[in-house]
Amino acid sequence: MVKAIIPKDIDEALQFMEKTEVYVVAGGTDLMVKKKGWSGVAPYFDKPIIFIKYLNELKEIKLEKNILKIGAGCTFKDIVDSDKTSQYLKEVSLNIASPAIRNIATIGGNICNASPAADILPPLYAVRAEVVLESTDGKRNVPIEDFILGPRKINIKKGELLKEIIIPTIKCSKFYYKKIGTRKSIALSKLSFFGFANVESKKIEDIKLAFGAVGPTVVISKDIENSLKGIPIDEIQNIVKSIKEEYSKLLNPIDDQRSTAEYRRNIALNLLEDFLLNII
Ligand SMILES: Cc1cc2nc3c(=O)[nH]c(=O)nc-3n(C[C@H](O)[C@H](O)[C@H](O)COP(=O)(O)OP(=O)(O)OC[C@H]3O[C@@H](n4cnc5c(N)ncnc54)[C@H](O)[C@@H]3O)c2cc1C
Numbered sequence: 001m002v003k004a005i006i007p008k009d010i011d012e013a014l015q016f017m018e019k020t021e022v023y024v025v026a027g028g029t030d031l032m033v034k035k036k037g038w039s040g041v042a043p044y045f046d047k048p049i050i051f052i053k054y055l056n057e058l059k060e061i062k063l064e065k066n067i068l069k070i071g072a073g074c075t076f077k078d079i080v081d082s083d084k085t086s087q088y089l090k091e092v093s094l095n096i097a098s099p100a101i102r103n104i105a106t107i108g109g110n111i112c113n114a115s116p117a118a119d120i121l122p123p124l125y126a127v128r129a130e131v132v133l134e135s136t137d138g139k140r141n142v143p144i145e146d147f148i149l150g151p152r153k154i155n156i157k158k159g160e161l162l163k164e165i166i167i168p169t170i171k172c173s174k175f176y177y178k179k180i181g182t183r184k185s186i187a188l189s190k191l192s193f194f195g196f197a198n199v200e201s202k203k204i205e206d207i208k209l210a211f212g213a214v215g216p217t218v219v220i221s222k223d224i225e226n227s228l229k230g231i232p233i234d235e236i237q238n239i240v241k242s243i244k245e246e247y248s249k250l251l252n253p254i255d256d257q258r259s260t261a262e263y264r265r266n267i268a269l270n271l272l273e274d275f276l277l278n279i280i
Pocket residue numbers: 023024025026027028029030031032033052072073095096097098101104105106107108109110111112113117118119120160161162163186187188189
């Protein structure tokens with residue numbers, strides 16, 4: 001019989017995880033699907049399970065100066081309901097699954113599952129978020145792009161829990177988010193595009209762009225973003241073609257049951273163009 005632990009606090013969880021290899025279960029909406037067997041048969045786990053859903057230390061949302069800290073155990077409903085979270089995080093969260101799933105699915109689970117289609121990843125990459133990992137040895141901060149190593153692969157050590165996500169507040173006058181799925185809701189992304197820009201005195205002061213589900217990990221380019229800074233908005237139309245070509249070299253979409261590589265690439269680049277020309 002597999003052992004299941006419901007720790008009373010994070011210290012108890014980490015002490016248990018120091019000695020024992022476990023499956024961490026937050027909302028279980030990814031893990032239970034991954035572990036499901038035949039219809040009517042309970043999911044099979046070959047290691048003890050630790051339920052982190054009740055850990056208060058993972059449930060906090062704090063705004064400290066210009067930094068938003070979201071506990072890994074916060075659900076997407078928590079993010080939508082909080083008066084501290086930014087509008088873009090609420091909008092992305094509202095596009096995830098159905099209300100029932102959003103009530104239990106956590107931001108930490110979405111990150112640690114490391115699916116190329118995970119909806120919370122593109123905005124976190126765009127704003128250069130960091131994750132905080134904790135074990136009995138202490139804490140370490142890792143930029144999100146160094147935490148996600150590839151599909152279902154994360155930079156986490158034995159005994160570590162994802163504790164919280166650190167999200168810098170950004171100055172943004174233009175925000176754009178599109179998730180392309182088979183239906184308007186309750187559909188995984190075929191692709192997604194996230195952009196924000198700060199425009200002052202008719203020039204791009206800052207810009208952040210991220211593409212989801214068009215490669216093994218989210219695609220961002222600090223070099224291309226830097227090359228766009230300072231460009232007057234009435235000159236954007238002259239450079240759109242070359243910017244699309246630059247990003248096209250970085251996108252590496254696949255054909256799968258949800259879409260084709262060609263569709264993903266073309267639509268992702270069209271969304272980029274729409275943002276640059278019509279929104280900025
Ligand atoms: C019907 C349905 C629709 C869905 N629609 C979407 C969608 O539209 N967009 C989308 O992005 N996803 C979607 N998903 C996927 C899923 O709901 C999300 O990825 C969700 O955020 C996972 O969170 P969870 O708490 O349920 O994770 P869990 O299933 O509990 O865990 C997922 C993985 O992360 C690990 N983990 C969780 N928390 C931690 C932690 N704090 N520290 C270390 N490891 C941890 C677990 O061990 C596991 O490997 C859908 C799933 C279903 C079933």
